[in-house]
Amino acid sequence: MAASVNRQIVLKSRPEGMPGLDNFALMQATAPEPGDGEVLMRTLYLSLDPYMRGRMSAAKSYAKSAEVGEPMVGGTVGEIAASRHPKFAAGDIVLGSGGWQEYALSNGAGLRKLDPAAAPVSTALGVLGMPGMTAYVGLTEIGQPKPGETVVVAAASGAVGAVVGQIAKIRGCRAVGIAGGADKCRYVAETLGFDACVDHRASDFRDALAAACPAGIDVYFENVGGAVQQTVWPLLNDFARIPVCGLIAQYNLASPMPGPDMFTVLRKRLLLRGFIVWDFASKQGDFLRDAGEWVRSGRLKYREDIVDGLENAPAAFLGMLQGKNFGKTLVRVAK
């Protein structure tokens, strides 16, 4: 195959506080040739996710940092452009980790073939992918919601929050979302079918949240932290469970924000547990079976916020960190 240009977004510098466009650089390389046992993937969709903010920092985390000068890491749906791997053929559509670039090599490890007839392939990065599974395992395995309980989730129109609330409804719970702005709240309540959605930007946020949770909160799926957490905290019931999945409102603070006071943990007998989706890797089969069925039957709805062109990934990522996205953020890198 003829050598192609491979555009890449590399990490140019590590941010302090909120990242900016100048932390990224668009570079041009030559698309590599697959060696024996390798495939070359042509990126169709790149997933943008809050966890990537952590990868931009040098601080120790559960995953390796991105390296300065290297392409940002990220999940992708791609088409096999060339294969020297026995299990993949040119034209196959695969879920992988190609990163923020137009072409990426893989030795096949972790690649999963997608069936475009079963569901739009972009869903493998959202409702049927890592964000959906994060919602599923966090709510089910840690939150353990019982019918009639109240489940609260912030960023409720986002890739994870939307799934949390809809599964809560499927499980017979009262689902209350928190989102930024009237449009998102309307979508969460009317389209996704949450029992209520409260605007955290509204001046009456505190009272509105309390009113939406007349029986208190039994599960708070924590994906934002910050001021929202502090508003939720007094409403928690005894024995509430708090899966801690993300803290997007705190990712850009210079110093750590103090956590909730331990007296409340003790007095209310709360359970807090941090997790990442791969801590529950063994549940992937259950997730794909359940979520696949719910998507096909229309019980589990999703919304994608798609930006065209790799060059627009940094701006879309920064917008997502500020809540400007509306649904699962994706970059359409090629068609």
Add this chain to the structure above:
Amino acid sequence: MAASVNRQIVLKSRPEGMPGLDNFALMQATAPEPGDGEVLMRTLYLSLDPYMRGRMSAAKSYAKSAEVGEPMVGGTVGEIAASRHPKFAAGDIVLGSGGWQEYALSNGAGLRKLDPAAAPVSTALGVLGMPGMTAYVGLTEIGQPKPGETVVVAAASGAVGAVVGQIAKIRGCRAVGIAGGADKCRYVAETLGFDACVDHRASDFRDALAAACPAGIDVYFENVGGAVQQTVWPLLNDFARIPVCGLIAQYNLASPMPGPDMFTVLRKRLLLRGFIVWDFASKQGDFLRDAGEWVRSGRLKYREDIVDGLENAPAAFLGMLQGKNFGKTLVRVAK
């Protein structure tokens, strides 16, 4: 029976911050007569426990506050002085909740007859009672220690901590205690058989704790909070479990102390869970069977810090809040 004097320690006023002797008053009443279906217990031992500090406050908690002017609540071992209850006879020794007084009535609910031949009856308030069971259920049900893991507990010479570390050893773990002063540390390491015990009052506490936990900390049994917690926190391993049982170092602070930062909860995938012993009431049979066997075989050792005379209960209680006790704190009210 002739009317007896019933001396009582009543809550005279609610403390702000550290309680003082002036929050208590010694009163004399007449010992009541049991009505039909009731027994009169003559207190032999009164248990003093950190949770009682919470009962002195009006703040909402998992249990009702003590009332000003009423005797302080508390677990007791007593002798049945008079019985009009079919299941109890004069002379029976019972575990109950007689409170800080020489005589108490009971309708029999929650009373448990003790066999003085099986174990010293005072142990029903300590190693074979609520503190022992608190250690047992918190460590076993929440901490879930695996052989080879490191378990850390503070107040390690105390009623709960001593049992936590010894059960950790029985379970094949490395047990590291934290205690105040060289005498307590020597007792914890040499007599109780912990692998190490670190003095939190020593200037090298931080380094000594790190040295005692060369493979990090997998279970931190939280019963003190405060500065000890902050020293433990950086040593926690990924997936560490933190049963939150008490926060004695913080009970007398005017305002709540900020909790551990949520980033660490997320990054290390920590589990924190507040509990009280009765959340696991169904485990009492298991506890009594296991701990009884361990005490009889000498695998589970205990130490009692016994003060004579009800009138000395307030001073003993205040001393315990400051770590002046050495072992399970008991008041011998009568012989």
